[in-house]
Amino acid sequence: MVELVEYIAKSLVDHPESVTVNQVEGEQSIILELKVDPEDMGKVIGKQGRIAKAIRTVVKAAAAKDGKRVVVEII
Amino acid sequence: MKWVEKQAKTVEEAVEMALRELKIKKEQAEIEVLEEGNRGILGFLSRAARVKVMVKDNPGEKAFEFVKGIAKHFNLEPKIRLQEENDTIKIDFEGKNVGVLIGKHGSTLDAIQYLTSLVANRGVENHKRIILDAENYRRKREEALEKLAKNMAKKVKETKKSIVLEPMLPNERRIIHTALQGDSMVNTRSIGEEPHRRVIISLK
Numbered sequence A: 001m002v003e004l005v006e007y008i009a010k011s012l013v014d015h016p017e018s019v020t021v022n023q024v025e026g027e028q029s030i031i032l033e034l035k036v037d038p039e040d041m042g043k044v045i046g047k048q049g050r051i052a053k054a055i056r057t058v059v060k061a062a063a064a065k066d067g068k069r070v071v072v073e074i075i
Numbered sequence B: 001m002k003w004v005e006k007q008a009k010t011v012e013e014a015v016e017m018a019l020r021e022l023k024i025k026k027e028q029a030e031i032e033v034l035e036e037g038n039r040g041i042l043g044f045l046s047r048a049a050r051v052k053v054m055v056k057d058n059p060g061e062k063a064f065e066f067v068k069g070i071a072k073h074f075n076l077e078p079k080i081r082l083q084e085e086n087d088t089i090k091i092d093f094e095g096k097n098v099g100v101l102i103g104k105h106g107s108t109l110d111a112i113q114y115l116t117s118l119v120a121n122r123g124v125e126n127h128k129r130i131i132l133d134a135e136n137y138r139r140k141r142e143e144a145l146e147k148l149a150k151n152m153a154k155k156v157k158e159t160k161k162s163i164v165l166e167p168m169l170p171n172e173r174r175i176i177h178t179a180l181q182g183d184s185m186v187n188t189r190s191i192g193e194e195p196h197r198r199v200i201i202s203l204k
Helices: A002-012 A038-045 A047-064 B011-022 B059-073 B104-120 B137-159 B170-180
Strands: A020-025 A030-035 A070-074 B003-008 B029-035 B049-055 B079-085 B088-094 B129-134 B186-191 B198-203
Touching (some): A002 A020, A002 A030, A002 A038, A002 A047, A002 B059, A002 B104, A047 B104, B003 B011, B059 B079, B059 B129, B104 B129, B104 B137, B104 B170, B129 B137, B137 B170, B137 B186
Parallel strands (some): B088 B129
Antiparallel strands (some): A020 A030, B003 B049, B079 B088, B186 B198
16 A cells, blocks of 8 residues: 555655555554655645545555554644 | 656666666666767767666556556456547456446446556556546446436326436446436436535426
């Protein structure tokens, strides 16, 4: 899942080299912390969080295939 | 169109610098040499080379590459068909298990479609509309919703009672509204807040 979040984020931003994704294992779910260049925040969040929501939807679908619960957090 | 102008000792160097700044490959660029440059004699009379490098508009290619990558991360290798028509790029997934790319009521498909349109239209002036489909899901869903709309309208007329449909996405609600627009006996409107907005069909 880390690779998928990284792939989507890098495709959207102006500074792909600053994209990092950190995986934190929670008790029931996996948290993926996405970090981008401050200038690129808008590119991964979008108006009213529309882009962030789309990223979460796609990642959730990919994780569901493996029976996992995944939360994407933008920090 | 996104572009930069660069100056260097040689044309090649200037182009190299521009490509690096634009983060693109040579094939994706349109290069205009503004000044050939001249080494001069022993450094005298030397003139710098100047180039203008533009990012070629190719949303179709960018869209194709992006969705291919997404499918790969889902461990899928679907057949991907791309069709460009005026301002619309249609992309179809076909193959085993592409259903996971559709999701409930097409929500995953819509999310991928939205991200694809962002990626494809980056730095492009003439935005293209991207329509993603998998195994004809959209057409089938549209037909099913039209049928549902007609059936429910019939029921409303018979019972003279309004019917509230299940929550739907905006484009799905639009299909219902459009399907019953020409019906002189019923009208439709939406109630509630996203993502639980529903269409209500009632007698006029």
